[in-house]
Amino acid sequence: MIRMRNVSYRYPNMDGEWALREIDFSIEDGEYILVCGASGSGKSTLTYLFNGLIPHFFEGQLKGSVEVEGIYTREKRVSDLFPHVGLVLQNADAQLFNSTVENDIAFGLESLGLSGKEIDRRIRWIAKTLEIEDLLGRTPMALSGGEKHLVSIASVLCLDPSVVILDEPYAHLDWVGTRRIQEALSTIHQMGKTVVVIEQKIGRFIDDATRCLIMDGGMPIFNGSPKEAFEVLIREGLVPRYTKRKKRDRSGKEDLLVARSLSHRIETKDVLKEVSLELRKGETLAIVGRNGSGKTTLIKHFNGLLRPHSGELAFTGEDIRRKAPPEMAKAVGLSFQNPNDQFFKNRVKDELLVGAKILGKEDNKWIEELCDLFELRELLDRPPYRLSEGQKKRVALASILAHRPELLILDEPTVGQDGRFRKAMIDLVIALEERGITIIVITHDLEFAQAIADRWIVLHEGRIVADGSPQAIWGDERLIRLGAIGRPEEEMVEAFLES
Amino acid sequence: MGPLDPRTRLALGLMAFGAVLIARNLETILVELVLLFIAIALFGMGKPWIRSLRLIGPMSGLVFAIALLSFDLQAALLLSIRLINLLTVSFVFFHAITPEEMGESLRKMGVPYEFGFILTTSMRYVPLIGQKIRHILDAQRSRGIDLRPKIKNARNFMALLMPLLVQSFVLSEELALAMESRGFGRKGRSSRRLYRLALWEYGLMIASLALLIGFAWWERG
Numbered sequence: 027m028i029r030m031r032n033v034s035y036r037y038p039n040m041d042g043e044w045a046l047r048e049i050d051f052s053i054e055d056g057e058y059i060l061v062c063g064a065s066g067s068g069k070s071t072l073t074y075l076f077n078g079l080i081p082h083f084f085e086g087q088l089k090g091s092v093e094v095e096g097i098y099t100r101e102k103r104v105s106d107l108f109p110h111v112g113l114v115l116q117n118a119d120a121q122l123f124n125s126t127v128e129n130d131i132a133f134g135l136e137s138l139g140l141s142g143k144e145i146d147r148r149i150r151w152i153a154k155t156l157e158i159e160d161l162l163g164r165t166p167m168a169l170s171g172g173e174k175h176l177v178s179i180a181s182v183l184c185l186d187p188s189v190v191i192l193d194e195p196y197a198h199l200d201w202v203g204t205r206r207i208q209e210a211l212s213t214i215h216q217m218g219k220t221v222v223v224i225e226q227k228i229g230r231f232i233d234d235a236t237r238c239l240i241m242d243g244g245m246p247i248f249n250g251s252p253k254e255a256f257e258v259l260i261r262e263g264l265v266p267r268y269t270k271r272k273k274r275d276r277s278g279k280e281d282l283l284v285a286r287s288l289s290h291r292i293e294t295k296d297v298l299k300e301v302s303l304e305l306r307k308g309e310t311l312a313i314v315g316r317n318g319s320g321k322t323t324l325i326k327h328f329n330g331l332l333r334p335h336s337g338e339l340a341f342t343g344e345d346i347r348r349k350a351p352p353e354m355a356k357a358v359g360l361s362f363q364n365p366n367d368q369f370f371k372n373r374v375k376d377e378l379l380v381g382a383k384i385l386g387k388e389d390n391k392w393i394e395e396l397c398d399l400f401e402l403r404e405l406l407d408r409p410p411y412r413l414s415e416g417q418k419k420r421v422a423l424a425s426i427l428a429h430r431p432e433l434l435i436l437d438e439p440t441v442g443q444d445g446r447f448r449k450a451m452i453d454l455v456i457a458l459e460e461r462g463i464t465i466i467v468i469t470h471d472l473e474f475a476q477a478i479a480d481r482w483i484v485l486h487e488g489r490i491v492a493d494g495s496p497q498a499i500w501g502d503e504r505l506i507r508l509g510a511i512g513r514p515e516e517e518m519v520e521a522f523l524e525s
Numbered sequence: 526m527g528p529l530d531p532r533t534r535l536a537l538g539l540m541a542f543g544a545v546l547i548a549r550n551l552e553t554i555l556v557e558l559v560l561l562f563i564a565i566a567l568f569g570m571g572k573p574w575i576r577s578l579r580l581i582g583p584m585s586g587l588v589f590a591i592a593l594l595s596f597d598l599q600a601a602l603l604l605s606i607r608l609i610n611l612l613t614v615s616f617v618f619f620h621a622i623t624p625e626e627m628g629e630s631l632r633k634m635g636v637p638y639e640f641g642f643i644l645t646t647s648m649r650y651v652p653l654i655g656q657k658i659r660h661i662l663d664a665q666r667s668r669g670i671d672l673r674p675k676i677k678n679a680r681n682f683m684a685l686l687m688p689l690l691v692q693s694f695v696l697s698e699e700l701a702l703a704m705e706s707r708g709f710g711r712k713g714r715s716s717r718r719l720y721r722l723a724l725w726e727y728g729l730m731i732a733s734l735a736l737l738i739g740f741a742w743w744e745r746g
Binding site for chain 2: 360
């Protein structure tokens with residue numbers, strides 16, 4: 027059982043701002059709690075309280091008391107609490123710090139001082155329970171996102187804690203990875219464990235929870251059943267209800283980008299196989315597919331980061347197969363998943379202008395327009411690293427657009443973003459379309475893809491398996507059975523609300 | 526490599542490094558290269574070694590070219606083949622011992638656990654940092670920032686270094702969180718594997734050391 031009494035907390039150097047405020051909350055044994063909320067609402071901070079990382083690892087000011095399994099966390103160290111409370115971090119690369127999966131699972135067991143025989147027994151047990159026997163000898167680096175999360179869960183669950191906490195386990199996963207983690211969590215819950223899942227991307231797994239807590243501004247604004255929570259989440263914009271997209275006809279327009287039988291190989295693996303597509307000027311295209319289906323490899327050809335092993339590629343009629351990224355940057359802007367890969371200036375306004383200055387395409391009027399569009403005026407003098415995740419994404423996108431490329435490519439723009447940002451992203455894309463920019467969006471978030479694009483291309487194991495309107499593709503049982511696309515969440519939502 | 530205690534593997538690896546560094550004659554270096562090829566074939570490491578040639582090849586080629594311009598063909602061959610030997614010994618060594626085994630060996634040799642752990646964890650994160658560098662390079666080159674290794678691009682490298690530094694700090698903090706949450710530093714830690722040095726392994730290490738000393742004396746002579 028977890029009991030929090032009048033808990034407030036603030037991180038050091040946060041200018042007096044409280045990350046959590048006056049929280050009174052209890053979790054009974056065997057509950058499955060889903061903690062939702064926007065970015066920066068205090069969800070992760072809440073989890074650090076449960077295993078004593080606050081106040082023992084993070085300094086700062088803590089008021090009130092937290093009691094876990096009858097132990098006051100203030101009085102015990104993290105190393106005393108970890109056999110009771112297992113924490114699975116969002117970043118699996120940090121969670122898995124050993125050279126093999128087996129050694130990673132063994133690490134916590136060795137900390138407990140168990141014998142080699144018992145450690146081996148527990149490794150075999152957890153591997154069988156979570157069906158990861160085939161992964162034991164592999165290095166964590168070589169695992170898929172879903173597999174990494176499963177191993178992270180195993181590394182904690184093998185300690186037999188009574189409470190298991192997971193920080194955004196679904197954030198980077200496609201529908202297949204999501205389903206595997208969802209099943210694993212149901213298994214853990216059925217074992218009688220208390221499960222606490224922190225998540226901002228709400229999916230069909232909400233149905234598994236026994237209770238939901240919605241955080242906002244460091245406080246719970248809702249504590250109740252998942253069904254009621256769902257209605258609150260929709261009302262708060264945390265589960266976005268996208269408006270139906272107006273169809274835009276681009277059939278008469280000329281081709282901007284044409285690929286013919288494009289193939290790419292990495293070592294001995296064919297990552298792209300005979301990919302052919304045409305993109306018309308002014309079109310918004312979504313390239314959808316599972317993680318690892320070749321989406322990012324494909325778009326890296328469009329701005330010269332990769333060269334095809336065979337096939338043809340033309341931009342505005344010109345062969346671009348041998349062009350380098352600095353040559354292509356003027357015409358093609360590519361925004362990658364992680365905005366932190368870009369930032370190296372001390373102020374947002376300097377960061378915005380980096381590309382435009384290098385490419386000699388500074389246009390103050392356009393920059394002003396971008397600042398309004400992306401709501402950056404308040405942020406211009408702030409360091410990019412200090413911004414919230416949503417703000418970082420806005421700055422990164424605006425900096426890609428600062429030299430006004432003809433084609434904008436967005437690689438997984440919704441990963442790690444809350445519902446409000448995802449909804450705002452749709453409006454931004456429409457505004458950019460109106461300014462004549464052609465857009466390609468790479469995503470495995472199919473609801474978002476449906477709301478943002480007129481046309482989908484489905485990539486599966488390096489091949490295009492469908493090309494057409496989202497309405498025509500998403501109803502295709504053949505593609506769903508193939509695993510190329512997931513089932514519409516909309517259906518789940520309707521069924522959930524009706525139940 | 527299973528039957529050998531990691532300490533034996535560590536000691537044999539270090540002696541192999543020593544033997545490569547001691548060798549002075551081209552003939553001896555060539556003999557060492559042949560012996561290394563035999564070892565690679567025996568341990569079934571042929572395919573990964575051929576893949577590692579993508580790194581070994583250009584590096585030794587560069588050394589060969591510089592030495593040929595600065596000295597003569599004999600010196601160029603000697604230096605470049607010695608580099609191949611050195612990199613191949615490293616390749617075999619790191620394939621024959623896992624970071625955890627190395628950490629455990631060091632602990633058994635009296636090195637504090639924390640120090641061994643830092644060493645092994647650094648090895649685990651080398652590929653991840655490599656991946657981060659590739660992502661940052663892709664993001665910055667896509668903005669038109671030229672990061673090809675040229676003198677005129679020197680200032681542009683801030684665009685690589687700053688994001689890498691910031692992300693490495695973030696990763697190190699998250700890593701500390703993960704370690705702390707799984708009992709790092711807790712007293713009474715056990716080890717899953719019990720390593721015991723067999724008598725014949727002591728014999729093997731002593732014989733190898735004697736061979737190394739003999740080899741050094743012969744090379745000097």
